[in-house]
Amino acid sequence: MREVTVELGERSYPIYIGEGLIEQAGEYFTKHEISKKSPLMIVTDENVASRHLSKLEVALQGAGFQVVSTIVKPGEKSKSLSVFEDLITKALEAGLDRKSTIVALGGGVVGDLAGYVAASYMRGIKFIQVPTTILAHDSSVGGKVAVNHPLAKNIIGAFHQPELVLYDLSTLQTLPLRDVKAGLSEVIKSGLIWDAEFVDWIDNNAERLLALDEEALGYALYMGCNIKAQVVSQDERENSLRMILNLGHTIGHALEAVAGYNELLHGEAISIGMIGSARLGVKLGGSEEIYTVTKRVLSRMGLPVGLPEHLDIDAIMEAMLHDKKFSEGTMVFVVPTAIGEVIIDHSVSTELVREIVEQLKQEAV
Amino acid sequence: MREVTVELGERSYPIYIGEGLIEQAGEYFTKHEISKKSPLMIVTDENVASRHLSKLEVALQGAGFQVVSTIVKPGEKSKSLSVFEDLITKALEAGLDRKSTIVALGGGVVGDLAGYVAASYMRGIKFIQVPTTILAHDSSVGGKVAVNHPLAKNIIGAFHQPELVLYDLSTLQTLPLRDVKAGLSEVIKSGLIWDAEFVDWIDNNAERLLALDEEALGYALYMGCNIKAQVVSQDERENSLRMILNLGHTIGHALEAVAGYNELLHGEAISIGMIGSARLGVKLGGSEEIYTVTKRVLSRMGLPVGLPEHLDIDAIMEAMLHDKKFSEGTMVFVVPTAIGEVIIDHSVSTELVREIVEQLKQEAV
Ligand SMILES: NC(=O)c1ccc[n+]([C@@H]2O[C@H](COP(=O)([O-])OP(=O)(O)OC[C@H]3O[C@@H](n4cnc5c(N)ncnc54)[C@H](O)[C@@H]3O)[C@@H](O)[C@H]2O)c1
Ligand SMILES: NC(=O)c1ccc[n+]([C@@H]2O[C@H](COP(=O)([O-])OP(=O)(O)OC[C@H]3O[C@@H](n4cnc5c(N)ncnc54)[C@H](O)[C@@H]3O)[C@@H](O)[C@H]2O)c1
Ligand SMILES: [Zn+2]
Ligand SMILES: [Zn+2]
Numbered sequence: 001m002r003e004v005t006v007e008l009g010e011r012s013y014p015i016y017i018g019e020g021l022i023e024q025a026g027e028y029f030t031k032h033e034i035s036k037k038s039p040l041m042i043v044t045d046e047n048v049a050s051r052h053l054s055k056l057e058v059a060l061q062g063a064g065f066q067v068v069s070t071i072v073k074p075g076e077k078s079k080s081l082s083v084f085e086d087l088i089t090k091a092l093e094a095g096l097d098r099k100s101t102i103v104a105l106g107g108g109v110v111g112d113l114a115g116y117v118a119a120s121y122m123r124g125i126k127f128i129q130v131p132t133t134i135l136a137h138d139s140s141v142g143g144k145v146a147v148n149h150p151l152a153k154n155i156i157g158a159f160h161q162p163e164l165v166l167y168d169l170s171t172l173q174t175l176p177l178r179d180v181k182a183g184l185s186e187v188i189k190s191g192l193i194w195d196a197e198f199v200d201w202i203d204n205n206a207e208r209l210l211a212l213d214e215e216a217l218g219y220a221l222y223m224g225c226n227i228k229a230q231v232v233s234q235d236e237r238e239n240s241l242r243m244i245l246n247l248g249h250t251i252g253h254a255l256e257a258v259a260g261y262n263e264l265l266h267g268e269a270i271s272i273g274m275i276g277s278a279r280l281g282v283k284l285g286g287s288e289e290i291y292t293v294t295k296r297v298l299s300r301m302g303l304p305v306g307l308p309e310h311l312d313i314d315a316i317m318e319a320m321l322h323d324k325k326f327s328e329g330t331m332v333f334v335v336p337t338a339i340g341e342v343i344i345d346h347s348v349s350t351e352l353v354r355e356i357v358e359q360l361k362q363e364a365v
Numbered sequence: 366m367r368e369v370t371v372e373l374g375e376r377s378y379p380i381y382i383g384e385g386l387i388e389q390a391g392e393y394f395t396k397h398e399i400s401k402k403s404p405l406m407i408v409t410d411e412n413v414a415s416r417h418l419s420k421l422e423v424a425l426q427g428a429g430f431q432v433v434s435t436i437v438k439p440g441e442k443s444k445s446l447s448v449f450e451d452l453i454t455k456a457l458e459a460g461l462d463r464k465s466t467i468v469a470l471g472g473g474v475v476g477d478l479a480g481y482v483a484a485s486y487m488r489g490i491k492f493i494q495v496p497t498t499i500l501a502h503d504s505s506v507g508g509k510v511a512v513n514h515p516l517a518k519n520i521i522g523a524f525h526q527p528e529l530v531l532y533d534l535s536t537l538q539t540l541p542l543r544d545v546k547a548g549l550s551e552v553i554k555s556g557l558i559w560d561a562e563f564v565d566w567i568d569n570n571a572e573r574l575l576a577l578d579e580e581a582l583g584y585a586l587y588m589g590c591n592i593k594a595q596v597v598s599q600d601e602r603e604n605s606l607r608m609i610l611n612l613g614h615t616i617g618h619a620l621e622a623v624a625g626y627n628e629l630l631h632g633e634a635i636s637i638g639m640i641g642s643a644r645l646g647v648k649l650g651g652s653e654e655i656y657t658v659t660k661r662v663l664s665r666m667g668l669p670v671g672l673p674e675h676l677d678i679d680a681i682m683e684a685m686l687h688d689k690k691f692s693e694g695t696m697v698f699v700v701p702t703a704i705g706e707v708i709i710d711h712s713v714s715t716e717l718v719r720e721i722v723e724q725l726k727q728e729a730v
Contacts, residue, residue: 081446081450085446089514092517095686120485120522122522123509124524144488146488149457151454151458152457155457157487158484158489159488159489
């Protein structure tokens with residue numbers, strides 16, 4: 001079992017990473033003083049419920065917790081204000097009170113959604129993340145929670161840190177290959193912004209990761225969580241440093257919005273976005289290697305590196321203007337200066353971004 | 366001009382109380398470094414818009430702010446998730462970004478609603494309160510923001526402190542008498558929980574207050590804000606002391622829910638609730654004076670002190686069980702021990718509460 005601490009003063013919390021942790025959830029929750037008198041609500045989705053919910057329920061009930069479970073439809077569409085409202089209704093009906101806890105069992109969709117419910121219900125109750133996807137190594141750490149608006153992703157949300165994160169690697173064995181790849185996209189991102197050696201390690205271990213080798217996976221997720229924890233500890237509210245986690249996300253979010261939150265998975269969209277950022281890095285004076293290494297690692301992982309033909313460039317540019325990262329009219333981009341290093345550039349011109357997006361259409365896949 | 370500071374470390378902020386402050390809004394906003402580059406959105410309701418909106422718009426535009434205004438329907442029904450969603454849409458369409466500010470111009474309904482939008486939009490942007498009701502001396506201070514759910518009031522919300530509160534007493538001159546009275550109900554509450562002398566002063570100045578005498582009003586609102594600020598400074602997140610602000614609110618919220626958020630104004634509902642609490646105080650060993658003084662002051666202000674005949678007692682009891690203040694199965698009540706003093710009682714029995722509610726039906730108005 002590996003452990004990472006997210007240092008945030010009185011809001012600090014641990015991430016436990018290991019196999020079979022769900023079976024021990026009762027002990028972990030008890031240790032963290034989760035109430036057994038107030039009902040606790042698990043939020044999960046249909047895909048995860050059929051595979052992992054009963055294990056968690058049994059473990060918690062066995063330890064004396066009062067468990068209520070709610071199952072939402074899988075996919076990004078559930079990160080909506082209307083599903084949020086349904087969950088608030090369920091919480092009220094189940095009698096959740098101020099001492100209750102909400103547990104997200106699932107990927108980033110369930111984590112972001114359930115986390116926003118926990119942040120808002122009675123102005124904030126306790127929250128625990130039990131991630132079941134690779135991508136969730138990113139989404140379950142750092143306390144960003146949100147739902148989408150038809151006009152923009154993650155626009156309605158809060159900062160709400162969990163009490164703990166219980167990352168059971170065994171759940172990853174049932175993950176579809178496409179989601180494995182999409183999740184590894186954020187692991188690669190963590191390397192690209194922080195640690196060139198780790199990028200190298202990923203490059204050399206791509207096959208083991210894709211085969212869900214547990215030793216490789218454990219190490220990669222530990223590294224990913226560790227990088228995220230370090231960044232978040234230094235800048236919880238994304239005033240400066242934390243922005244680097246958005247490498248590839250400005251273009252990526254726009255692609256997701258234009259493709260309708262359906263066609264492209266989040267990790268796939270940011271894979272394409274990171275290619276864009278790498279090109280930008282080279283354009284702005286970085287070495288050609290930024291682009292070649294980024295592209296090689298992503299391709300090796302079977303991730304898309306070019307723009308789907310039918311996506312409209314005007315629509316993508318328009319979607320970017322709604323992005324949170326544009327403050328006071330300037331265009332802000334996370335730009336790589338080398339592998340493992342990025343800067344925040346506050347003065348990227350719209351024309352240059354358009355040129356980059358157009359090039360992404362030519363990118364061979 | 367009077368000033369009260371809410372001491373909350375880096376989230377501290379001032380409340381400015383005086384006449385004609387809206388005309389000087391441009392200077393106050395500039396002093397507090399509100400962005401002139403990013404659009405600012407005023408949220409108000411129809412009643413307030415027709416009387417006071419253009420003054421505020423002119424003052425802000427004159428000082429160089431980019432102002433967008435949104436007008437909602439008046440009344441508690443606007444404190445809903447669907448109006449919340451509309452406002453998020455408006456904010457997106459108006460291009461609000463992370464440096465933007467949301468300004469609530471109105472009473473507690475607009476303050477709570479706009480505040481929750483500010484707390485949630487892009488995970489939190491700046492917020493300013495420009496209260497226009499007497500009740501808002503309470504609602505605009507302390508950072509509690511929320512919308513209602515059909516099953517329970519204020520259940521979806523956050524803590525989000527404003528940058529400043531600009532309390533222009535001149536706006537109160539257009540307030541309907543019924544809302545004047547309802548607002549004074551919370552002023553009386555502030556006295557009842559904290560300051561017997563102030564209760565005495567209110568008792569002696571009821572007529573001046575009802576006549577909107579500006580000197581009397583200025584003093585009463587200064588005292589009310591001051592008491593609230595002291596309580597909130599000591600317990601921002603309502604872990605203990607802040608609960609005393611809920612005097613009369615457990616019964617009051619249940620009455621509002623059962624009456625359908627329509628028939629009874631918030632201040633009227635808590636007036637009846639405070640009579641219930643006073644009776645509880647006497648029942649639990651307090652002097653009879655708690656009841657007689659509470660009833661005299663509220664009656665003198667023309668506030669209701671008895672339960673409307675047609676409200677169903679079972680429904681009221683049921684509504685109380687959804688109240689946030691019941692944690693882990695026990696019933697928690699703010700109970701007066703003398704005029705100006707209250708305690709939090711964690712073990713009030715349901716039977717006793719029912720008895721009190723039944724007596725409220727017999728209360729002569
Ligand atoms: N909060 C943050 O900081 C943050 C960071 C990154 C991404 N995100 C968000 O995360 C979301 C994407 O996360 P995701 O990729 O985990 O999406 P997801 O939650 O939709 O999971 C992907 C798919 O895998 C299924 N699934 C999950 N676990 C499974 C398992 N163990 N076995 C079989 N199937 C399983 C799900 O049902 C879903 O169909 C996006 O909404 C993104 O915005 C948030
Ligand atoms: N956040 C908190 O800490 C807190 C505390 C107490 C109450 N509240 C909330 O406050 C709300 C009640 O506040 P309220 O009584 O101010 O209600 P309100 O905002 O509905 O205002 C009362 C009425 O007066 C009208 N009005 C407002 N200002 C006016 C003016 N200057 N001239 C003419 N008409 C005017 C409004 O349109 C409305 O019809 C409730 O929703 C309650 O839950 C919140
Ligand atoms: Zn991401
Ligand atoms: Zn109140």
